[in-house]
Amino acid sequence: MIRYEQKNLHPWINDDVLKALQPQVESACELLASRKGPGGDFIGWYDPSKVVPAAELDAIKEASKRIQDQSELLVTVGIGGSYLGARAVLEGLPWDEASENGVDIDFAGHHMSARDTEMLLDHLDDYEVSINVISKSGTTTEPAIAFRLLKAYMEDRYGKDEAKNRIYATTDAKKGALRKLATEEGYATFVIPDDVGGRFSVLSPVGLLPIAAAGFDIDALLAGAMDSFKTYGASTDVLTNDCLRYAASRVALYRQGKAIEILSTFEPAFHYLIEWWKQLNGESEGKNRSGLFPAGCEFSTDLHSMGQWIQEGQRNAFETFLIEEKPSASVVVPDTGDDLDGLAYLAGRELSEINLEAWKGVSLAHYDGGMPNSSLIVESMTTRTMGELIHFFERATGISCYLQGVNPFDQPGVEAYKANMFALLGKPGFEAQAQALRARL
């Protein structure tokens, strides 16, 4: 159950502002549910019970058990949505949610840093390793390079036959280079559904295999997403449906001139959840020379970094807090028998309780500084509430984009750098572009 507190958005956002958006919200809900809006072919994520067929889900669980039997470490190879979703869940969940036989997960193929890649390859020998390569096409440069390296490593270390047994491919059902290779080599394979784009794919095999291999309960994750699907799909009333309320509020704030949304948390483990959210929103909304700039803060850390700007800088942003109210971890401030550090009044108290008061104090301080803010509050972060939160954000993104009149599900701008990079790297077929670019360097 997600709670949404919005008091600190007043007067920028109030019920009248939202009520005026009700017709647009209804239209946006209809576009999403009917799959008739722009990008409608990519709304397969919408009903979480229909993303992965039962047989595929069983196969994922079996494969994850096999990975746990054969390995200590699973290296997933992927970029964008084939990377961030799994990482957000894996690092955002407390470890006591995972079963003890879960493997460690490492991430490759999302950059081309020689330093980082060298370090990854150097420490693989310390573990028994399996690989999950995730790519719709199999030809995206960054993951394809990493997979070349890791495939060579695996075959060298384990021999060609055993390597095949340890490589799992998540890819297109029928076409593409990775599907072809997987068929030739006999890798176990999982399907990236045609109607689910990368940044909406965490609850598909893309995210589910590494999450299951790490020992988390993917049924609970999907059940949480179903909770959210039902709760926030039950009505189109912007005033009482918190997902719609959040979506409409952020759009209204953007229309009022706010250019930046800062997703702030007090839990460093949510770092990659925020990174996932940044992709989800930046890539969905950032088009047609419009769109909120999504940013993240981790407090207290960033209260002593970005805090000054948020408190007193340019007033062109708003803040959304992502709060876990009752973490399972317990740390008590020790009594030192004195008050030299001025903390005697905190002795014996739970750190998580102090952290929660910090959030309340910060939200009011930022509000008083002219930074409108609202809070999404999860009671405890469990596998199930993680699923709920993921689907909440996915729906909010879809609704926000339709309110703004942009296609939430394409990313045409991502091709621009690729074409330039191909040209500069001398890829066959890009000779003319290469010449034009070189003249400009």
Next chain:
Amino acid sequence: MIRYEQKNLHPWINDDVLKALQPQVESACELLASRKGPGGDFIGWYDPSKVVPAAELDAIKEASKRIQDQSELLVTVGIGGSYLGARAVLEGLPWDEASENGVDIDFAGHHMSARDTEMLLDHLDDYEVSINVISKSGTTTEPAIAFRLLKAYMEDRYGKDEAKNRIYATTDAKKGALRKLATEEGYATFVIPDDVGGRFSVLSPVGLLPIAAAGFDIDALLAGAMDSFKTYGASTDVLTNDCLRYAASRVALYRQGKAIEILSTFEPAFHYLIEWWKQLNGESEGKNRSGLFPAGCEFSTDLHSMGQWIQEGQRNAFETFLIEEKPSASVVVPDTGDDLDGLAYLAGRELSEINLEAWKGVSLAHYDGGMPNSSLIVESMTTRTMGELIHFFERATGISCYLQGVNPFDQPGVEAYKANMFALLGKPGFEAQAQALRARL
């Protein structure tokens, strides 16, 4: 030697735009060098040779050797500038720059997450541990709580006498709770200079002790800062002095309506260097309801996340690339004997060379999308060039703020959350404020 490429800022920035700022730049340089501008009492960082007296520098080196002899892990306790500077250097430098006897460094005291703190405390038993607690006052809530926990842990594990031998305090020369405690307990101590604020303190004992303990050459780091101090202090000409050119360009872009500066890199190891830069700029400039919003991107990762927004989103930002041209790491793309993944044209080539072409392609693609960008290029990231880069950014921040007419060296907004937090936590003396806040929750 830092190279500054600015071609992709045209036409937003050209020589005429910059020339018109020359009088303001001269005034800003004079305010900084004379220490007569706002915040002039905090420009102690300006001449890197005068920040740490020779005897203190020797003491830091001796202490770092002692830490290396007694421990495998040094936990530094600090927040803001007492945290980010050291982490930026430690993670930003390649490990082959460190001597083999360097210890691992962990960071505590910059948040109040029970989950993260529990994990830290849980794994300390696996190592021989020393502590470096860094706080001007000793009463800042976050590091003071962490230090209570770690002091109790150390005394419990090693006994009170040996614990004293393993705790190092970096604090005010004379006053404050931590100075008092350190004197009473007999900790080795190091001085946070009065004229150096937190975010400018990495080249003071604050950063130097953990950096030295990790095995890096702090003389080389300081020599690099001196290189920068001399190079960019030699003239006040905005057209030929790259540090002034960078500072003036970013201010001119802000005045043209750009609200966000994105510092982008292609090296994930620069993550904390970017975080340090975000504090340096956000906390210096974000005041008087003005100031650029500093953000960071790590490519290729974020090309498949924030890349869409940068390419086609709202045109209210500009980008600065932080590039390492020749990393020491070497990884070669393997030849697979086929071209199934379309990468045959890359077989046998160095990953770092490919990464460099990606930067060139990206910078042109973003420029063509209407995103002005420039690049700061370091040939190889060494301890010395790291020092150079740090001082380059510090000077650029000071100059930018004086150009904007704000005090670069205060952070009045950081107090607001603290007062609210104290009140809500029931700190004696905050009763009235507590009542007022509770009524608003």
